Amino acid sequence: MKLDINGTVREVEAPPEMPLLWVIRDLLGFTGTKFGCGMAQCGACTVHLDGQPVRSCVTPVSTVGTRKVRTIEGLSPDGSHPVQRAWAEADVVQCGYCQSGQIMTTVALLEQNPSPSDTDIDAALSGNICRCGTYVRIREAVHLAARLSHGGGK
């Protein structure tokens, strides 16, 4: 089957039931997206389908169809996406395992709501669990990313 991923159409041979996450990581080698719980409970596997966050661990690859897949590797080639820059500037990451999912959800949030409130951020990111408890820095980084996206800075 064909998969439009990060702007390139790739041919993959996979059973229809295989989770999209398996295809992304094991068949295509995009290992930035993480496996956390395997049941859509933690958000570590979040990618975009046509710009909307989905949990790739519970998404059979056969259901993707022509929708465009975007993984964290698709945000920028060098970590220069405003959300990635904000994450670095706010020094969000502790162990880092969940951060790919946190960033992908944040990107979708800011694309639909360029100036989110704390309430908006909490509502959007409550499904992305961080075992290190970096939530305060995540919220700070979302606000910073919003300013960076608007051309502002700290």
Place this chain on the structure above:
Amino acid sequence: MKRSGICFVLVLSACGAKPAASTSGTGGPASGNQGLVAFETVRGVLQHARCQNCHPRGDTPLQGDDGRPHLQNVQRGPDGHGMVGERCTTCHGPMNPPDSYGPHTPPGVTTGWRMPKPDQRLVFVGVAPGALCEQVKDPARNGGKDMAALRAHLDDPLVTWAWSPGFGRTPPPVSRQAFLDAWTTWANAGAPCPK
């Protein structure tokens, strides 16, 4: 099979009971009492976890057979599809995940997982039978649906999903056909509501 059907009708006649209204929706009117009995069957489905979990009183959907608040701070959102960044379809895909995915994976339907819109809440949880009945058939509270539109809603994949809910979930207490038969009997009786 045919003989037993005839016997069933004869027994009903002997008891002075009228046969139930046609299940086609074009049959004659049922009595008010038949309608009330039928609504009790309908109510049992509407207030089963598979249906009422997405018809709560507040903005948090419920989950599981015990109807506990949905994890992940999931909310109804401005259009009933969840919040930006955490839409229902972030986790609920276009189909139930294969059984090979194991328990506790979110179910899905082709028409998209969702709740009623904020201005059409159609609360099922904790509502008395009479109030539930009046609410369901009130276009001002059910999204502008008349009885025909309500019947059409029963064919929405999100509704029919209740009878094929996937791994480990309990379906409503009666079959889908029994539910539709009861609905038709209730509707043909003039959709009477319990007092």
